[in-house]
Amino acid sequence: MIETILSNLALIIGTTLMYSTPLIYTSLGGVLSENSGVINIGLEGMMVIGAFAGAAIGYFVGDPWIAFIGAGIAGGLFGLLHAFACVTFGANQVVSGIAVNFLGAGIALFLSRMFFEGATMTKSIALDNKMPRPLNGVFPDGSLLKIIFDNQYATVYLAFFMVLIIWFFMYKTKYGLRLRSVGEHPTAADTLGISVMRIRYFAVIMSGVFAGFGGAAMSLAIVSNFRPTLISGHGFIALAAMIFGKWKPQGALLACLLFGGAQGLAVFLGQFDFEISTQLISMLPYVITIVVLIGFVGKSAAPSADGIPYEKEHKY
Amino acid sequence: MGYENVTQSLTKVIEMKKITKKFGDFVANDSVNLDVFKGKVHALLGENGAGKSTLMNILYGLYSPTSGEILINGKKVDITNPNIAIEHGIGMVHQHFMLIKPFTVAQNIILGQEPTSKMSVLNMKKALKDVKEISERYGLYVDPNAKIEDISVGMQQRVEILKALYRGAEILILDEPTAVLTPQEIVELIQIIKNLTKEGKSIILISHKLKEITAAADFCLIIRRGKHIDTVVVSETNEEGLASKMVGREVSFSVAKDDKESGDEIFSIKDLIVKDNRDIIAVDKLNLSVKKGEILGLAGIDGNGQTELLEAITGLRKVESGEIKINGENITNNTPFQVISKKISHIPEDRQKRGLVMDFDISENTILENYYKYPFAKRGVLQYDNIRIYAKELIDKFDVRPKEESKMARTLSGGNQQKVIIAREVTNNPDLLIAAQPTRGLDVGAIEFVHKALIEQRDNDKAVFLISFELDEIMNVSDRIAVIYEGKIVGIVDAKDAEVEKLGLMMAGGGNE
Ligand SMILES: Nc1ncnc2c1ncn2[C@@H]1O[C@H](COP(=O)(O)OP(=O)(O)OP(=O)(O)O)[C@@H](O)[C@H]1O
Ligand SMILES: [Mg+2]
Numbered sequence: 134m135i136e137t138i139l140s141n142l143a144l145i146i147g148t149t150l151m152y153s154t155p156l157i158y159t160s161l162g163g164v165l166s167e168n169s170g171v172i173n174i175g176l177e178g179m180m181v182i183g184a185f186a187g188a189a190i191g192y193f194v195g196d197p198w199i200a201f202i203g204a205g206i207a208g209g210l211f212g213l214l215h216a217f218a219c220v221t222f223g224a225n226q227v228v229s230g231i232a233v234n235f236l237g238a239g240i241a242l243f244l245s246r247m248f249f250e251g252a253t254m255t256k257s258i259a260l261d262n263k264m265p266r267p268l269n270g271v272f273p274d275g276s277l278l279k280i281i282f283d284n285q286y287a288t289v290y291l292a293f294f295m296v297l298i299i300w301f302f303m304y305k306t307k308y309g310l311r312l313r314s315v316g317e318h319p320t321a322a323d324t325l326g327i328s329v330m331r332i333r334y335f336a337v338i339m340s341g342v343f344a345g346f347g348g349a350a351m352s353l354a355i356v357s358n359f360r361p362t363l364i365s366g367h368g369f370i371a372l373a374a375m376i377f378g379k380w381k382p383q384g385a386l387l388a389c390l391l392f393g394g395a396q397g398l399a400v401f402l403g404q405f406d407f408e409i410s411t412q413l414i415s416m417l418p419y420v421i422t423i424v425v426l427i428g429f430v431g432k433s434a435a436p437s438a439d440g441i442p443y444e445k446e447h448k449y
Numbered sequence: 450m451g452y453e454n455v456t457q458s459l460t461k462v463i464e465m466k467k468i469t470k471k472f473g474d475f476v477a478n479d480s481v482n483l484d485v486f487k488g489k490v491h492a493l494l495g496e497n498g499a500g501k502s503t504l505m506n507i508l509y510g511l512y513s514p515t516s517g518e519i520l521i522n523g524k525k526v527d528i529t530n531p532n533i534a535i536e537h538g539i540g541m542v543h544q545h546f547m548l549i550k551p552f553t554v555a556q557n558i559i560l561g562q563e564p565t566s567k568m569s570v571l572n573m574k575k576a577l578k579d580v581k582e583i584s585e586r587y588g589l590y591v592d593p594n595a596k597i598e599d600i601s602v603g604m605q606q607r608v609e610i611l612k613a614l615y616r617g618a619e620i621l622i623l624d625e626p627t628a629v630l631t632p633q634e635i636v637e638l639i640q641i642i643k644n645l646t647k648e649g650k651s652i653i654l655i656s657h658k659l660k661e662i663t664a665a666a667d668f669c670l671i672i673r674r675g676k677h678i679d680t681v682v683v684s685e686t687n688e689e690g691l692a693s694k695m696v697g698r699e700v701s702f703s704v705a706k707d708d709k710e711s712g713d714e715i716f717s718i719k720d721l722i723v724k725d726n727r728d729i730i731a732v733d734k735l736n737l738s739v740k741k742g743e744i745l746g747l748a749g750i751d752g753n754g755q756t757e758l759l760e761a762i763t764g765l766r767k768v769e770s771g772e773i774k775i776n777g778e779n780i781t782n783n784t785p786f787q788v789i790s791k792k793i794s795h796i797p798e799d800r801q802k803r804g805l806v807m808d809f810d811i812s813e814n815t816i817l818e819n820y821y822k823y824p825f826a827k828r829g830v831l832q833y834d835n836i837r838i839y840a841k842e843l844i845d846k847f848d849v850r851p852k853e854e855s856k857m858a859r860t861l862s863g864g865n866q867q868k869v870i871i872a873r874e875v876t877n878n879p880d881l882l883i884a885a886q887p888t889r890g891l892d893v894g895a896i897e898f899v900h901k902a903l904i905e906q907r908d909n910d911k912a913v914f915l916i917s918f919e920l921d922e923i924m925n926v927s928d929r930i931a932v933i934y935e936g937k938i939v940g941i942v943d944a945k946d947a948e949v950e951k952l953g954l955m956m957a958g959g960g961n962e
Contacts, residue, residue: 322561326531
C-alpha cells in the first residue's frame with residue numbers, strides 16, 4: 134500500500150518537473166523583461182516561435198542543442214521586435230505584446246506549411262535526436278529515484294541551473310543592479326549615466342531568448358514535434374507564475390512548480406477512469422492560475438516603472 | 450563693491466554663456482549667463498517656472514540647449530548626457546529625488562559606478578566601506594544598509610548628496626533642497642553646504658526661501674520668465690531687494706489682513722481616532738472646530754498625525770471612531786465624492802499625486818470634480834468648448850503661466866501646478882477650504898498670491914483650515930492657531946497673542962498650558 138502511494142507520488146513529482154520546465158524558462162524571461170520595466174505579455178508568442186524553431190531545426194539538423202539554441206535565437210528576434218516597439222517608439226507594451234502573440238502563432242504556422250509540405254504540424258524528430266536524458270538508467274530498477282529522474286530530459290536540469298544564474302545575475306552583479314534600477318526609476322538611472330534604452334533592449338531580447346527556450350523545452354523534450362496547439366496558454370501561465378512569484382526568479386520557480394504540479398496532477402488523474410470528464414481535469418492548471426492570481430497576489434510587488442515607456446526630456 | 454570687483458580674484462569653474470532652451474515655441478531659458486566660482490555658493494532665484502531647473506538640467510546633460518555654450522575650467526564642453534557631466538565633476542541633487550525606493554542607501558550611492566570583483570560581481574563590502582568613508586569625511590551620517598523607503602526625507606537628501614560626492618563631484622547642484630525639509634534639517638543642510646565649500650567644492654543652490662539664500666549664498670543669479678535679470682553679491686543686498694528683483698515689483702512678506710469677527714461654528718471634529726498605514730493610532734481623540742469667517746491654522750512638526758487627519762476628513766482614510774460634522778451634518782466615513790458635495794474643498798499636500806492628473810491638460814484638471822455637471826457635460830458627453838472657456842477664465846484670474854489651457858499639467862512648473870489646484874478648489878465656492886502645505890515649493894510672489902486667496906475666502910465668511918509645517922506661514926495667515934502633537938491638539942491660541950517660542954515648545958510636546 135505505502136509502496137504504491139510512494140511510487141505514485143514519485144510519478145507525480147516526475148511529471149511535475151517535466152511540465153514545470155517550459156514554464157520556468159519562460160517565466161525567467163518574464164522576470165528579466167519586467168524587472169527592467171517592460172511588460173511582456175508576448176511571452177506566449179515568443180514561446181510558440183521557439184517551439185516551432187526547436188522542432189524544425191531539430192528535424193532538419195538533428196542536433197538537439199543546436200535546435201535549442203536556434204529556438205532561443207528565434208525567441209530573441211521576437212524580443213527584439215517587442216523592444217523595438219516598446220523601447221524605441223514608446224508603444225503601449227500590452228498592445229505590442231498582443232501583436233507579438235498573434236505574429237508568433239501566425240509565423241510559426243506559415244513556416245510550418247512552407248517547410249513541411251503544407252502541414253500545420255512539423256514532422257517528428259527521431260527519438261535519438263531529442264534532448265538527452267542524463268540520468269537514464271543510472272538508478273536501479275524499481276527505485277523511487279528512477280521513477281522521478283529516469284526520463285527527465287537535460288532541459289529540466291538546465292532550467293533549475295538557469296534560475297540560479299538569473300538570480301545571481303540580478304542580485305549579485307552590477308548589471309543586475311542596473312537592470313532593476315531601470316525598472317524601478319528609469320529617470321534616476323538616467324541621471325547616473327545608465328542607458329535605459331540599452332538595458333531595456335538587452336532585457337527584452339533575453340526575455341525572448343528564454344521564452345524561446347521554454348518553447349523548445351516543450352517541442353524537443355516533452356513532445357517531439359510542433360503543432361499549433363502545443364503551447365496553448367503556457368506563455369500566459371508562465372507570466373502568471375512570474376507575477377505570483379513577485380517578479381523574482383526564485384519566486385517564479387516555486388510558482389512554476391505549483392502550476393507544473395497542477396498539470397502533472399491532471400495527467401496523473403487522467404489515467405484513471407473517473408466519473409469526471411478528462412476535459413474538466415485538464416482545466417486544473419488554468420483554474421489554479423486564475424484562483425492564485427485573484428486570491429494571493431498583492432499589487433505592491435511589481436517594479437514601480439513596469440509598463441511605463443521612458444522618454445528623455447520628459448519633465449523631470 | 451559690485452559683482453565684477455568681488456569676483457575678479459576668484460577661479461571660474463563653470464561658465465554658462467547665452468544659454469537658450471526652447472520647448473516647442475516656448476522659451477524656457479532666454480540667453481542666460483551663469484558663472485560659478487571655486488569654493489563659493491551661487492544661488493539661483495526666480496519665480497516658479499522661471500526656468501531654473503531647466504538651466505540646471507542643461508548643465509547636467511539631461512536637456513540639450515537650443516543654443517549657447519558651456520565652459521568647464523575654461524574649456525568648452527558639450528554635455529550631451531549625465532555621464533559627461535559626472536566626468537567633469539558635476540553632481541546634481543534633483544528637485545524631486547532620484548532614489549530607488551526598494552534599494553538600500555549603499556546601493557543607491559554606488560549605482561552606475563559599482564565597485565566589483567571579477568566578472569562584474571558586486572563587491573558590497575567595498576561599497577559599504579567607501580560609503581562610510583565619504584559619509585564620515587563630510588559629516589553626512591547615514592545608515593548604508595537602510596532601505597530608502599524606510600528613511601526620512603532629510604536622510605534621503607543626504608543620500609543624494611553622497612551620491613554626487615561618491616562620483617567625485619566638485620560642483621554640486623542643489624535644486625530646491627529645502628522645500629521638503631523640517632526647520633532643523635534646513636539648519637543642518639546649511640552647515641553641510643558650509644563644510645563642502647570649505648573643502649573647495651562649489652555649490653549651485655536653487656531656493657525660494659530668501660532667508661536661506663542670504664544665509665548660505667555668496668552670489669545670486671536672478672531669472673525672470675527665462676530671462677537673465679541680474680547677478681548680485683548677496684552680502685550687498687537684502688531679502689526685500691532680492692524679492693523685488695525676482696518678481697519685478699515690491700513684494701510684501703506679511704499679508705495685509707483686516708480684523709474680522711468670526712461667525713458660527715461650521716465644522717467640528719469630536720474625539721476622532723484614526724490609524725496610520727502601520728495600524729498605529731495616528732490621530733488620538735482629536736477635537737477641533739472651525740468657524741465661519743476664520744482661518745484656523747494647524748501648527749505641528751511633520752508626522753504628528755496631520756496627514757492622517759486630513760485623509761480622514763476628506764474620506765480617503767477610515768475613521769476608527771469619533772465624529773466629523775459640517776453644517777451640522779455628520780460626514781464621518783463619507784466617500785470623497787460625498788465630502789465634496791457637502792461643500793468641502795481640499796488643496797492636497799501632494800499636488801502631483803492627489804491634486805492633479807499629471808497627463809491631463811489644464812482645462813481637464815479644472816473640472817475634475819464637476820465634470821458631470823452642466824455646462825461641462827450634456828447628457829453624459831463632455832462639452833469641451835465650455836470646459837475650455839471655463840479653464841481660460843481660471844487661468845486669467847489666477848495668473849497661471851503659460852496661459853494655455855491645453856498644456857499638460859506635467860509640463861507646468863510646481864508653482865503653476867499649485868495655482869491650477871487652488872483655482873479649481875476656490876472656484877467651487879466651498880463652505881470649508883482645507884489647505885495642506887499650500888505654499889510648499891512656491892516662490893514669494895506665488896506665496897503672497899496663495900495667502901491672499903485664503904484670506905479672501907475668510908473675508909467672504911467662509912471657513913479655512915490651514916495645515917502647514919512653516920510656523921511663519923501659520924502665524925501670518927491664521928486667526929486662531931491649534932498645535933498638534935502626537936495626534937492630539939495640545940493647545941489653541943489666538944494668532945494675535947501667539948509667540949514663536951511658545952508655539953515651538955508646544956510643537957515639540959512641551960509647555961502644555
Ligand atoms: N519637458 C518640458 N516640456 C515642456 N515644457 C517644459 C518642460 N520642462 C519645463 N517646461 C516649461 O519650462 C518652464 C520652466 O520650467 P522649470 O521647471 O525650469 O521652472 P523652475 O524655475 O524650476 O520652477 P519651480 O520653481 O516651480 O521649480 C515652465 O514654464 C515649464 O512649464
Ligand atoms: Mg524647479
